[in-house]
Amino acid sequence: MNGLYWFRHDLRLADNPALVALSKRCSKALMLYVIDPSWFKPTNHQSKHMGRFREEFLYQSLRALEKELKKSKQRLVVKVGNPLEIIPQLCKKHDIDLVAATDHPGVYERQQLAYLNRTLSCEVMVSESFNLFLKNQISFNKEDFPQTFTQFKKKISAQNLLPCIPIAKPDSLPTLIDERRDLWGGQEFVYDLTPYHGGEDSGLVQLNQFFWKTQGLKNYKATRNGFDGWQFSSRLSAWLANGTLSVRTVAAELDNYEYRHGRSDSTEAMYSELLWREYFQWMMHFFGSSMFAFDGIKKKRPLTSFYCQNYKAWEQGTTEYPIVNACMRQLNQTGYMSNRGRQIVASCLVNELGVDWRFGAAYFEQQLLDFDVATNYGNWQYLAGVGADPRGQRHFNLEKQAKDYDPDGSFVAKWATATPSESLLRF
Incomplete structure (x- = not known):
């Protein structure tokens, strides 16, 4: 049997049920990743789907995946174009019997997989590994979806749900089906993302560093609201977003840590963050395109619009609010912003500047190294008052936030003179 594995947000071999299943059923297989040029084109909200930092991290992750596949005498075929055109062509050319992918x-x-399922003559097999829990474990649906994170957390606890246990990588991979690669070999990385580096091994190294080598997890409850530095938070979000690291692997390691050191406020806070991620994934699953709508999942229209001058000042970090400027300049220079910073700048854009939240969400989508569609748009709806916030809207006191989380002004001072780097995209 000939197979085609379509890598998307699962750029790893470990804890990849779809890849394991394909490897057991197929004697030959093509390992595919498709780069869609539409990712690099402007959207209706001024920004591109993918900016330079995440693009660089993606290329690093693909190179790392290629290296791992070579150990099993396989190779990664990277194509450029529309996957809904490329995959049918490859299936016909190589007599593919089975297409496998991970659900997202x-x-x-989801639209892509539905289209392939309708149009391909071969079998399309989809497995779940992007979330902590499986669909058949979740007891609610769209109609009774928990309106707040607290309700979600209580439901999970009441059901006594435990995260799925991660599985090992395939014992072996099918013999490769050779195919020309559109974009591979010889790419030079323009941006230094250090200490970030894409790839499964790098994600596991960071997991090990934060949990075991440093005091990161031990002190997480006290440090997680920091603005700058490497070890104040886990920094695992970038690897989780493109699937070079499985969220189930993180949960299993957290369980192992608690077994050895006991449960603490910090480990509970860490698990709570994993559940926040999970909450937004299921919100996206049930509400779909409403996650991108101006009135959100609550169908509540905010009193905001688009003011170009205000938006540009926010984007460039030239507002009248120093803490907001520092956060935005950090984002523009590094592709990263702390969770606390993201809440502050989102509140400012919506409340102080009166700008439609979707422009901020789209800019984050372009700039963030760790962009995840459900988490990003779920959080922006939360801050804009059209999502899962029980208060209706979050309006931060910017001066108080600066005093509480940057009391000596060192973070603001560090980024006071930083200017955004010019964007460079390959498409």
Whole structure:
């Protein structure tokens, strides 16, 4: 049997049920990743789907995946174009009997798989590994979806749900089906993302560093609201977003840590963050395109619009609010912003500047190294008052936030003179 494995947000070999299943059923297989040029084109909200930092991290992750596949005498075939055109062509050319992929809650991602399932003559097999829990474990649906994170957390606890246990990588991979690669070999990385580096091994190294080598997890409860530095938070979000690291692997390691050191406020806070991620994934699964709508999942229209001058000042970090400027300049220079910073700048854009939240969400989508569609748009709806916030809207006191989380002004001072780097995209 000939197979085609379509890598998307699962750029790893470990804890990849779809890849394991394909490897057991197929004697030959093509390992595919498709780069869609539409990712690099402007959207209706001024920004591109993917900016330079995440693009660089993606290329690093693909190179790392290629290296791992070579150990099993396989290779990664990277194609450029529309996957819904490329995959049918490859299936016909190589007499593919089985296409396998990992499920993802994104609207775009689910539409793609639905189309292939309808149009391909071969079998399309989809497995779940992007979330902590499986669909058949979740007891609620769209109609009774928990309106707040607290309700979600209580439901999970009441059901006594435990995260799925991660599985090992395939014992072996099918013999490769050779195919020309459109974009591979010889790419030079323009941006230094250090200490970030894409790839499964790098994600596991960071997991090990934060949990075991440093005091990161031990002190997480006290440090997680920091603005800058490497060890104040886990920094695992970038690897989780493109699937070079499985969220189930993180949960299993957290369980192992608690077994050895006991449960603490910090480990509970860490698990709570994993559940926040999970909450937004299921929100995206059930509400789909409403996650991108101006009135959100609550169908509540905010009193905001688009003011170009205000938006540009926010984007460039030239507002009248120093803490907001520092956060935005950090984002523009590094592709990263702390969770606390993201809440502050989102509140400012919506409340102080009166700008439609979707422009901020789209800019984050372009700039963030760790962009995840469900988490990003779920959080922006939360801050804009059209999502899962029980208060209706989050309006931060910017001066108080600066005093509480940057009391000596060192973070603001560090980024006071930083200017955004010019964007460079390959498409």
